[in-house]
Amino acid sequence: MADMHIDQKVLSDLREVMEDGYLQLLETFLEDSERRLNQLHEAKDADELGLAAHSFKGSSSNMGAVGLAELCQQLEERVRQQSLYGIEDLINRIDQEYLEVQRFYRGERQRIAAE
């Protein structure tokens, strides 16, 4: 199941690169993502929505959350093409996908903290 949401190769690279900072990276990503989601929901115009989608896409891809990054990219492109039909649905799917990613990284955090 996790493989659909998380790229394991990216994950192992992150662990190697971050060394002792891995735990902090996980926490930062989880906090940062909450902020991004809020920005998505509270965006007042297309520009704000596009910028939030763009940033969330970047950090998701860095964290190996490939599904989430893919959905954010779809949103970013829809906003740019100004085809706002079905945007609500797309944001909902992002929420759903993030729950999976959040669950995975919280588990990862607990596992690391316990080590």
Place this chain on the structure above:
Amino acid sequence: MSADQPLTVLVAEDGAADRLLLAQIVRRQGHEVVTAENGEQAVALFAERRPQLVLLDALMPVMDGFEAARRIKALAGEALVPIIFLTSLNEEEGLVRCLEAGGDDFMAKPYSAVILAAKIRAMDRLRRLQATVLEQRDQIARHHHHLLNEQRVAKAVFDKVAHSGCLGASNIRYLQSPYALFNGDLLLAAFTPSGDMHVLLGDFTGHGLPAAVGAMPLAEVFYGMTAKGYGLVETLREMNAKLKRILPVDMFCCALLLNLSFQRETVELWNGGMPDGYRLSAQGEVLEVLPSRHLPLGILPPEQFDDTTEVRPLAAGERLFLLSDGVVDTGDARECLFGVERLLEVLAANRDPAVLFDEVMQALAGFGGQSRDDISLCDIRMLPPDHVVPQAVVYSDSGRSSPLDWSMQFELRGESLGRFNPVPYLVQLLQEIHGLRPSSGKLHSVLSELYSNALEHGVLGLDSALKRDAEGFAEYYRQRAERLGRQVHGSVGIALRVEPQGAGGRLIIEVRDSGAGFDVERLSVATPVEQGFSGRGVSLVRRLAGNAQWLEGGRLARVEFQW
């Protein structure tokens, strides 16, 4: 993986997780990292920390990456501070904006440590290259500045030496391209104590400072010996010997040296390696070509050097036109030379001497030749004797130690007659007498005239009647050289007597030769006009010194100066 040389890298990225990750990747490569959350912070941190490399997110709040990049590039000035844009911008337009804002490269998310390390190394190479180029550019600029300054100083020093002469005299017109000095062209002029004028147009081999350096000792010899009253021959010998001694083998100096005698209305000249000079009538027709007959100065050792000069009549108003080889050797696009023919056409077409140089330069420009910067032109006009402004001579001593009661005599015999000119020594000796100093020019003229009369007519037996015209002049001086070259028998004696007289005193000069003498009576009845050039200098001596007598059948000349 650590870098060769740690850099300070600025990371500007608004996503906290991305920033953390990127900073860690860069740090692991051995660099120091400073981080910013937006463009404004990035610019401020750049100004404060001066990082060598910047990683910049394109889309950031407060100030975006594009604006931050422009400001950072402006702050960096000439130094290259590479900016790598961090972006997942996919569309072309966004990438173009990054480049236009001053970005040097891109890096897409997700970040790859390997690719980022390679990019940082590549950018660091570029940065160093630019720094080296700037450093070398500044070094070249400093050297260039230094060189120009040296040339300016050298030119200033040389101008002082070269312009202490009389190039500004009313009968000299000259044109030298501004930096002709550094192409080895040299033009010097100075009055002799007797009021003659020496002119030298020279051209050193080579260019630049080495050529100018050789000009300094040459000018020194020229001015020094001219001021002391030495003639062309002695001056030439000294110049040649000095240049031969100091110049490297492949360096020498083509030169045309001349002595303009306003009193005698003659010109004595020596041309070693310069282009033909021209003797022009007052109307500008070419009367005679004055070609090079010698090797340049500084080539032959003193014992092989040929100091034979030529003497020509030059009436008041007649002119000499001299030039350096930059004129005739100017080539057009097909390397065809301007040449002597074209120069002669310009001379023939000239109606007003005042515009001759302009006409020559116009002809050169019209010829389509590449303009050369080593062109020297010189036009010298013979003046009537009374038009020559006498030179004020400055003496450094008070003259209180003047010896006033003495006599001396000496005699020159055999080979010494051809090799040694006693006049400068005698004039210098007589300058010790304060009362005679205002007359030193006259003294020099009179002594020179009496000595050369005694030598040429008395000892060598030359016929002054030969000197009726230009051909006769040439023949006269040919015979003179020939006879001096053979074994010389005979002598010239010079006696000086100085006596105090009241507040002043008097000087009696006696010049005696071993020759056959001449008909003194005939001289006293002939008019100066009839005497012309063949008057044995008698009229000249009489004009300069009030009391002149020829005794003992013309073998003894006696002149008295009073003060």
